[in-house]
Amino acid sequence: MSTLPPDARSPGKAPWSLPAWLSSSTPPSRRRLARARQPAAQRALTILAGLVILIVVGALVLWMPISSTRAQGLAFHQALFTTVSAVTGTGLSIITPSTDLSLFGQIVLMALMQIGGLGFVMTAIIIFRLLGRRVTLAERLTLRDSLGLTNTRDLVKLSLLVLLGIMIIELVGALLLWMLWAGRFPFWTAGYYALFHAVAAFTNAGFDLFSGSPFVPDGPPQDIPTLMVVGALIFLGSIGLPVVSDILQWRRRRRLSLHSRVTLWTSGGLIAFGAIAFFIGEMGPDSRFATAPRLDLLAGSIYFSVATRSAGLVLHPSYVNLSQANIIVASVLMFVGASPSGMGGGITTSTLAVQLLSVWNYARGRNNLRAGRRVIPEEALRKASIVITTSFLINFLVTWLLLLTQEATFQEALFESVSAFGTVGFSLGLTGRLDLFGQALLMLLMFWGRLGALTIIVALAQPRLPERVGYPEESILL
Numbered sequence: 001m002s003t004l005p006p007d008a009r010s011p012g013k014a015p016w017s018l019p020a021w022l023s024s025s026t027p028p029s030r031r032r033l034a035r036a037r038q039p040a041a042q043r044a045l046t047i048l049a050g051l052v053i054l055i056v057v058g059a060l061v062l063w064m065p066i067s068s069t070r071a072q073g074l075a076f077h078q079a080l081f082t083t084v085s086a087v088t089g090t091g092l093s094i095i096t097p098s099t100d101l102s103l104f105g106q107i108v109l110m111a112l113m114q115i116g117g118l119g120f121v122m123t124a125i126i127i128f129r130l131l132g133r134r135v136t137l138a139e140r141l142t143l144r145d146s147l148g149l150t151n152t153r154d155l156v157k158l159s160l161l162v163l164l165g166i167m168i169i170e171l172v173g174a175l176l177l178w179m180l181w182a183g184r185f186p187f188w189t190a191g192y193y194a195l196f197h198a199v200a201a202f203t204n205a206g207f208d209l210f211s212g213s214p215f216v217p218d219g220p221p222q223d224i225p226t227l228m229v230v231g232a233l234i235f236l237g238s239i240g241l242p243v244v245s246d247i248l249q250w251r252r253r254r255r256l257s258l259h260s261r262v263t264l265w266t267s268g269g270l271i272a273f274g275a276i277a278f279f280i281g282e283m284g285p286d287s288r289f290a291t292a293p294r295l296d297l298l299a300g301s302i303y304f305s306v307a308t309r310s311a312g313l314v315l316h317p318s319y320v321n322l323s324q325a326n327i328i329v330a331s332v333l334m335f336v337g338a339s340p341s342g343m344g345g346g347i348t349t350s351t352l353a354v355q356l357l358s359v360w361n362y363a364r365g366r367n368n369l370r371a372g373r374r375v376i377p378e379e380a381l382r383k384a385s386i387v388i389t390t391s392f393l394i395n396f397l398v399t400w401l402l403l404l405t406q407e408a409t410f411q412e413a414l415f416e417s418v419s420a421f422g423t424v425g426f427s428l429g430l431t432g433r434l435d436l437f438g439q440a441l442l443m444l445l446m447f448w449g450r451l452g453a454l455t456i457i458v459a460l461a462q463p464r465l466p467e468r469v470g471y472p473e474e475s476i477l478l
Helices: 027-063 076-087 103-130 137-147 155-181 187-202 224-238 241-248 258-281 294-308 324-336 349-363 378-405 410-421 436-460
Strands: 369-371 374-376
Touching: 027 076, 027 103, 027 436, 076 103, 076 436, 103 187, 155 187, 155 224, 155 241, 187 224, 224 258, 224 294, 241 258, 258 294, 258 324, 258 349, 258 369, 294 324, 324 410, 349 369, 349 378, 369 378, 374 378, 378 410, 378 436, 410 436
Parallel strands: none
Antiparallel strands: 369 374
16 A cells, blocks of 8 residues: 655645745845845945045046146155045145145045035946946935935936036035125135035035145134135035035925934034033133134034034134133044034934933833934934944044054044044144154044945945844843
8 A cells, every 4th residue: 555645644735835945935035135235235335446446546647746836746655644534524634735735636525525515415327327337226225215306206307406506515615705805805716715615515525735835824814704604615515415405405495304304403512512611611711722712613613513513614814723621522522523414423422312312212211212203214313323332332442553653642633533533634634744654544533434334334334144043032231
């Protein structure tokens, strides 16, 4: 008598079946998710490769004798460091642009600042279209998120409008500065200075042409109108183009998105905190600002608070001789940095806002992460925690390595590290004393500060494989 196979004895089961690892239930979805990871990784690598190519080309151009006033030109490591600082929108420098770079070199530096500032907003789209490459849906989704949009339509048209808007903002700022500086410098020199510093301010790069310039024997302009114009350009560049676009559409929409409201409230709070702290900290008799009129000190305090989070554009020599209390304040502001899709670095204002909202909602006994009458997804809190943790660790590592390898105090090493990470450009004088290893550390940190948060978000946005095994929960002490 023949016997049935074991599977056939059970009613309702097929006489034979594929092994579980070949079945079409869960594994194919795992394979599809694994394949879906590849485009996201390729997009991140494309951005990284593009930035590296831009840095290499820029360094080679600045390395050419035509770019320098020196007979032998810049050393390659000087050209490389300057290019990394410009492309990442930092402004830390081991040269003096006004004296070490020729007019051609200064124009190249300005172009690098502009391209670096626009890089994460629209350069990828424009390059793809110029090369005749079709923007895929996956790339449109990534670009949509980076631009803060709700759909993927008309991205090329939007990129051109964004470019036009940026040009208008910078030109208006340059014209205002030109009018303010026309009586201080020769007419065309004032116009050139105005354009250079308008680009440096809006792209949140801290380079200036005042240090060492024969046209500025008394230092850079420090009048209140100049501080207001430059501060406004820095602020508009730091809050991100989605917020600027939201504000411009206020008359038609009569509302701001949650992202815009959170960004504006957080940025305003940080500016107020920094201005008050700076004003109080520099009122002492030993301060370099002790003899300054109170109105000038207040304007300088507001400007300092704005510039410290993203630009680092020094318009007062005494900014490098801050009180001990304000060095701590500046370090905190630089660590936070600018807003998402802005021209600066740091952990971003949104990351800080999500963490503060988490504390506030927990203290109120709420289960959800609420902001007004909206609930923020819990995933945002996880991403914010990862960004803060990795940012703290990278700054700790670089500070530790600087202390081991350089002649620097803890204060100098920490300040320079955070300044590079936040792509700010403020310095206590350590950058100019670094050897090649120290310069390499800061270049890597500037690169990370400009790309780190974006890279982490792209990695977290990848599809995750479904959990095939569940485990019991167990609490730990906190």
